[in-house]
Amino acid sequence: MKLKKVAKVLLSCVLAGALFTGCGGGQGGDKPAQSEAPIKLGMITHLNATEKRMAEILEKVQEESGVNVSKYTITYYENLNNLQMGLESGSVDRASLYRCVADFALATSDKFELVSNDNLKGLADSFCFAVRKEDSALKDDLNKAIDEMKSDGTLDKLIDEYITKVDKKQAPPKIDIPMTEGAPVIKVGVTGDLPPLDFVNTDGTPAGFNTALLAEIAKRLGRNVELVDIDSGARAAALSSKQIDVIFWAIVPVGEKIPSDIDKPENVEMSKPYFKDDVAHLKLKK
Amino acid sequence: MELIYNIFIKDGGWLTILNGLKVTVEISALSLLFGTLLGSLLCFLRMSKFTPLKIFAQVYIAIVRGSPVLMLLMLLFYGVLARAGMPPVAVAVITFSLHTAAHVAELLRSAMMALDRGQIEAARTLGFSKWQAFQLVTFPQILRIAKPVYQSTIINLIQWTSVVGYVTITDLTRVINNIASRTMQPLITITGGLLIYLAISWLVHGIFRLSERKSQLRQADS
Numbered sequence: 001m002k003l004k005k006v007a008k009v010l011l012s013c014v015l016a017g018a019l020f021t022g023c024g025g026g027q028g029g030d031k032p033a034q035s036e037a038p039i040k041l042g043m044i045t046h047l048n049a050t051e052k053r054m055a056e057i058l059e060k061v062q063e064e065s066g067v068n069v070s071k072y073t074i075t076y077y078e079n080l081n082n083l084q085m086g087l088e089s090g091s092v093d094r095a096s097l098y099r100c101v102a103d104f105a106l107a108t109s110d111k112f113e114l115v116s117n118d119n120l121k122g123l124a125d126s127f128c129f130a131v132r133k134e135d136s137a138l139k140d141d142l143n144k145a146i147d148e149m150k151s152d153g154t155l156d157k158l159i160d161e162y163i164t165k166v167d168k169k170q171a172p173p174k175i176d177i178p179m180t181e182g183a184p185v186i187k188v189g190v191t192g193d194l195p196p197l198d199f200v201n202t203d204g205t206p207a208g209f210n211t212a213l214l215a216e217i218a219k220r221l222g223r224n225v226e227l228v229d230i231d232s233g234a235r236a237a238a239l240s241s242k243q244i245d246v247i248f249w250a251i252v253p254v255g256e257k258i259p260s261d262i263d264k265p266e267n268v269e270m271s272k273p274y275f276k277d278d279v280a281h282l283k284l285k286k
Numbered sequence: 287m288e289l290i291y292n293i294f295i296k297d298g299g300w301l302t303i304l305n306g307l308k309v310t311v312e313i314s315a316l317s318l319l320f321g322t323l324l325g326s327l328l329c330f331l332r333m334s335k336f337t338p339l340k341i342f343a344q345v346y347i348a349i350v351r352g353s354p355v356l357m358l359l360m361l362l363f364y365g366v367l368a369r370a371g372m373p374p375v376a377v378a379v380i381t382f383s384l385h386t387a388a389h390v391a392e393l394l395r396s397a398m399m400a401l402d403r404g405q406i407e408a409a410r411t412l413g414f415s416k417w418q419a420f421q422l423v424t425f426p427q428i429l430r431i432a433k434p435v436y437q438s439t440i441i442n443l444i445q446w447t448s449v450v451g452y453v454t455i456t457d458l459t460r461v462i463n464n465i466a467s468r469t470m471q472p473l474i475t476i477t478g479g480l481l482i483y484l485a486i487s488w489l490v491h492g493i494f495r496l497s498e499r500k501s502q503l504r505q506a507d508s
Contacts, residue, residue, distance in 0.1 A: 079463075079467075080467055081463060081466045081467055081472040081476075082472075084470065084472050085472050085473060088472075088473065104470075105470050108469060108470040109469075109470040109471065189454075192463070192464040192467050192468070193463075193467050194467070195467055195468055195470075199467075199468065200464040200467070200468060201468075202296065202297040202298060202299045202302060202468070203297070203298055203299075203301065203302055204302040204305060204306075204456065204461065204464070228454045229451075229454065229456045229460060229464070230451065230452070230453075230454045231451035231452045231460065231463075233452060234360065234364075234451075234452035234453065234454075237360060237364045237452075238364065238453075238454065240364075241363075241364035241365065241368045242368065243363070243364065243368065243453075243454065244454070
């Protein structure tokens with residue numbers, strides 16, 4: 001009777017252990033043997049593109065950029081956390097991220113390393129704001145501010161300060177968004193899901209590049225910017241129902257054939273891009 | 287150890303978690319209060335002999351209990367109440383109250399049905415008024431029967447509130463997710479968050495155990 005109990009406890013321990021460590025450990029060993037097999041790649045899902053649409057887009061990307069996309073089987077994750085857990089558990093072999101996000105991951109955690117031999121040079125995404133279609137005045141204002149910042153070098157300074165030269169071991173500085181009494185408010189949805197761009201600080205306040213950028217824009221437009229912390233899955237709903245006015249958007253234009261509004265929903269307009277970044281792949285350290 | 291310190295404590299990170307916890311508890315407690323009141327009313331309608339009211343309650347319970355609470359929440363916040371300019375927390379409380387009410391109504395009804403109708407009839411023949419019979423015979427027994435199910439309703443409610451991040455509320459789950467992104471340690475952070483939710487559930491469980499023991503003591507006294 002007692003023996004049975006002990007065996008049961010042991011068995012459940014083994015099961016729980018297997019669940020927690022995942023099957024990743026076992027898979028790591030026999031990878032070189034099947035180098036011809038497609039690489040399992042994890043990506044963060046684009047807000048409005050179905051997996052089928054993404055497959056079409058990637059095919060065009062392949063044509064234009066020469067990056068061999070067909071050697072990957074792609075799994076889409078809702079956000080960076082899930083993607084990272086997918087990588088750690090071995091569900092995917094590699095995670096496709098933006099260069100700055102990959103750098104942040106490498107600096108924050110010693111579990112990952114960069115995949116170096118992939119020629120991802122031709123791949124770059126741009127970042128912009130998305131607003132409702134009927135808000136064209138807001139879009140023009142944002143474009144104006146972005147243009148101004150581009151021409152007087154503020155944008156490059158911000159990129160330097162918050163992305164390139166940022167000390168990733170340190171918490172980024174707190175950013176005060178200037179408040180103008182009585183000025184109209186622009187509500188911006190932040191998710192905290194994409195450090196160091198979309199980032200929420202230890203004290204729960206948004207910080208990082210996007211916030212710094214918005215602080216500058218608020219100053220230039222003489223408007224108040226209110227940051228609203230929201231789950232990334234609900235951003236589109238929040239935008240279209242006017243709970244927020246601006247969300248962050250990434251566009252995937254490569255060459256001529258791919259329009260920049262590839263996954264743009266009907267009623268959304270995009271501002272000019274303010275930042276461009278390469279794609280980088282991460283894998284787990286052996 | 288240092289890792290856990292860095293994730294949860296460093297630079298006042300625990301304060302942010304505490305703030306998130308406060309929001310979760312606030313929404314849960316208010317929804318429980320309003321949900322229970324509304325649920326009792328709903329149960330009363332459901333048991334009433336006036337058919338339209340009964341059907342109304344039946345339809346309400348069927349719809350609300352059968353729909354995922356996240357969809358209900360998003361529908362209310364981004365659709366029905368989008369123009370009302372209500373703070374998100376208020377919308378969340380309304381949603382969870384409506385949802386809890388349906389569950390409470392059903393659990394009260396099942397408790398009522400478990401009672402022997404003969405008791406009420408006996409009380410009535412002994413000269414108790416309808417209200418007295420309810421207050422002195424039916425109510426205490428419902429309380430006793432419904433308690434365990436009510437406890438699990440509360441715990442369910444607390445866990446359901448973890449979706450309020452979808453309507454711009456920074457609750458415990460949102461805080462945990464933000465920390466996971468910031469520290470790039472999702473597994474440990476989420477385990478930590480899970481432990482906090484577990485602790486709340488245990489607290490609720492503990493409160494119910496305490497009240498049970500008290501009522502047992504009272505019975506032993508009398």
